[in-house]
Amino acid sequence: xxxxxxxxxxxxxxxxxxxxxxxxxxxxxxxxxxxxxxxxxxxxxxxxxxxxxxxxxxxxxxxxxxxxxxxxxxxxxxxxxxxxxxxxxxxxxxxxxxxxxxxxxxxxxxxxxxxxxxxxxxxxxxxxxxxxxxxxxxxxxxxxxxxxxxxxxxxxxxxxxxxxxxxxxxxxxxxxxxxxxxxxxxxxxxxxxxxxxxxxxxxxxxxxxxxxxxxxxxxxxxxxxxxxxxxxxxxxxxxxxxxxxxxxxxxxxxxxxxxxxxxxxxxxxxxxxxxxxxxxxxxxxxxxxxxxxxxxxxxxxxxxxxxxxxx
Numbered sequence: 001x002x003x004x005x006x007x008x009x010x011x012x013x014x015x016x017x018x019x020x021x022x023x024x025x026x027x028x029x030x031x032x033x034x035x036x037x038x039x040x041x042x043x044x045x046x047x048x049x050x051x052x053x054x055x056x057x058x059x060x061x062x063x064x065x066x067x068x069x070x071x072x073x074x075x076x077x078x079x080x081x082x083x084x085x086x087x088x089x090x091x092x093x094x095x096x097x098x099x100x101x102x103x104x105x106x107x108x109x110x111x112x113x114x115x116x117x118x119x120x121x122x123x124x125x126x127x128x129x130x131x132x133x134x135x136x137x138x139x140x141x142x143x144x145x146x147x148x149x150x151x152x153x154x155x156x157x158x159x160x161x162x163x164x165x166x167x168x169x170x171x172x173x174x175x176x177x178x179x180x181x182x183x184x185x186x187x188x189x190x191x192x193x194x195x196x197x198x199x200x201x202x203x204x205x206x207x208x209x210x211x212x213x214x215x216x217x218x219x220x221x222x223x224x225x226x227x228x229x230x231x232x233x234x235x236x237x238x239x240x241x242x243x244x245x246x247x248x249x250x251x252x253x254x255x256x257x258x259x260x261x262x263x264x265x266x267x268x269x270x271x272x273x274x275x276x277x278x279x280x281x282x283x284x285x286x287x288x289x290x291x292x293x294x295x296x297x298x299x300x301x302x303x304x305x306x307x308x309x310x311x
Contacts, residue, residue, distance in 0.1 A: 049280035049287030056278040061301040074271045075217040075247030096282035106271040107218035108206040112180040124262045132226035145190045181207035213268035217247035228259045
């Protein structure tokens with residue numbers, strides 16, 4: 001009798017273990033299935049977010065094209081300079097929103113201007129960059145380091161230059177770029193450039209193809225101060241108040257007496273390069289999309305660079 005009870009007890013425990021294992025396996029399969037579904041939905045929302053951002057880019061291209069037909073100058077009072085408010089994205093399958101802004105990149109200092117068409121340092125531009133660094137309370141040596149980073153030779157400038165002989169001694173080692181930049185993030189690799197310095201410099205610089213002029217209608221106070229050593233904070237404050245949101249009435253009358261002729265040739269009141277930042281939120285998925293747009297004199301707007309997350 002006791003043997004029979006023992007066998008039944010063993011059978012019951014075995015059955016309970018099998019049931020528990022089956023339940024655990026079923027729960028695991030259900031959890032993995034739920035994760036797979038969620039991953040699929042996240043990927044789907046991400047792809048949908050990119051497509052919506054591309055739609056915003058297309059809309060901005062049309063806006064910039066139409067703007068050129070309405071005005072020969074670019075300033076902060078124009079429609080393209082307004083932030084795109086949060087617009088709902090609604091359909092039978094998704095709920096979300098898209099927002100964005102467009103910025104005139106010619107309101108910034110183009111680091112590629114440091115090297116002229118002959119591959120030599122443009123001294124006028126170089127001195128302007130040094131002044132910008134000083135205005136931002138950064139070490140002026142970064143002007144020489146930047147010029148050496150993008151020039152084609154391996155001759156370190158004196159006294160602030162650095163070429164491969166310096167960077168190959170770092171751990172990990174690397175080499176200078178030795179060509180015009182397509183992204184200013186390259187400057188984070190300069191000798192002595194820390195994150196705080198880079199973050200302070202970043203809003204005022206850009207890397208555009210070819211040599212470009214600075215649009216004084218959209219330039220920051222710091223960039224305006226870099227145009228001439230006599231442009232102090234109070235003078236630039238007056239200039240910004242003068243331009244307000246409609247731009248300067250005449251950059252010739254305003255700047256010809258404030259800057260040297262060499263610098264005056266480096267400024268403009270219209271722009272060809274703009275940066276779009278579009279943010280798309282679908283469910284819990286957030287897509288941050290950047291693109292650089294180039295507008296030709298005939299109004300054609302072309303995307304020359306796209307990036308997700310940073311640019």
